[in-house]
Amino acid sequence: MAKTIRIHEFGGPDVFQVEDHDLPAPGPGEVRLRQRAVGLNYIDVYQRQGAYPNPLPLTLGNEAAGDVVAVGEGVTEFKEGDRVAYGTALGAYAEERNVPARLLVHLPEAISYEVGAVMMLKGLTAQYLLRQVYAVVPGSTILVHAAAGGVGLFLCQWGHALGATVIGTAGSAEKCELAKRHGADHCIEYRREDFAARVAEITGGALCDVVYDAIGQATFPKSLDCLRPLGMFASYGAASGPIAAFDINLLAKKGSLFATRPSLFxxxxxxxxxxxxxxxxxxxxxxxxxxxxxxxxxxxxEVAEAHRALEARETTGSTILVP
Structure with a gap:
């Protein structure tokens, strides 16, 4: 028997229930894991609330790291004892679980389980945003909303390493200092400053090549005012609520902009x-x-407490659950 966190209805953090689960042997193409650390992400909140509905009862969580304890028929890439991680396999809030082998990657010995549990969804999100959605190069100027959050810190660090000028936004002076310690050249306290006006000031009117936005409703459409002509608006989250439908002609009026809503999946x-x-x-x-x-x-x-902290924006960086 393994402890599993389930919800039987959508709602607030109080819907979580700790249950004993009799896990079956891994099926064809599956791997059974003993999980060592589980990453917490804002998508978990959306799924708990039912904004991204999945069939009930439901075990949340998309990323974790642990050890292979058994493999199913046809699995050749992994064996018992391997250290592994994943970032797109719903059902992570558990001590043990079965995962499709195709979603797993080997975790190098030099990387801890804790880092493995937070690098997959958050780190790979930063990877596709910085390297694929808009290919950041030396001399790029990027705006990172929620710069002190889990993905935000990845974007600040990696963007800085790629040679970009990194402008962040955050909700407090403390969070701005954290973002600066992790690569942001500038950080704007959006609660007391007009971030679009400050971006124009910081860049001397040249504005940004790309805006990475995990906030949504509260930062749109002002984020478009931070972009140079032909710039890219990448909306990858909606912590303040989803962006409402808008007239696509707005992108032309703002300078023939590009806009995308990408996903790691x-x-x-x-x-x-x-x-x-x-x-x-x-x-x-x-x-x-x-x-x-x-x-x-x-x-x-204590996953309910973790969710309450996440929703209240009390967290910075990465948070993990320890099975």
Whole structure:
């Protein structure tokens, strides 16, 4: 029997229940894991609330790291005892679970389980945003909303390492200082400053090549005012609520802008893409370009408290659950 966190209805953090689960043997193409650390992400909140509905009862969580304890028929890439991680396999809030082998990657010995549990969804999100959605190069100017958050810190560090001028936004002076310690050249307290006006001031009117936005409703459409002509608006989250439908002609009025709503699930859907992206991320970590940090740890059974802190925007960096 393994402890699993389930919800039987959508709602607030109080819907979580700790249950004993009799896990079956891994099926064909599956791997059974003993999980050592589970990453917490804002998408977990959306899924708990039912904004991204999944069939009930439901075990949340998309990223974790642990050890292979059994493999199913046809699995050749992994064996018992391997250290592994994943970032797009719903059902992570558990002590043990079965995962499709195609979603797993090998975790190098030099990378801890805790880092493995937060590098996959958050780190690979930063990878596709910085390297694929808009290819950041030396001399690029990027705006990172929620710069002190889990993905935000990855973007600040990696963007800085790639040679970009990194402008962040955050909700307090403390969060801005954290973003600056992790590579942001400038950080704007959006609660007391007009971030679009400050971006224009910082850049001397040249504005940004790309805006990476995990906030949504509260930062749109003002984020478009931060972009140079032909710039890219990349909306990858909606912590303040979803962006409402808008007239696409607005993009022309603001300077023939591009706008996208990408997801890690699409960018890593092919096995070869997942492996390639992970190799790029691991190299960034091993060279010190990216330094994932765990700022909070909760026992798995205290997942409701972790969700309350996340929703209240009390968290910075990465948070993990410990099975």
């Amino acid at each position: 699409a960018y890593s859907a092919k096995r070869e893409a997942l492996v390639r992206m992970t190799e790029d991320l691991v190299t960034a970590i091993e060279t010190g370009a990216v330094r994932p940090e765990i700022h909070a740890r909760y026992p798995l059974a």
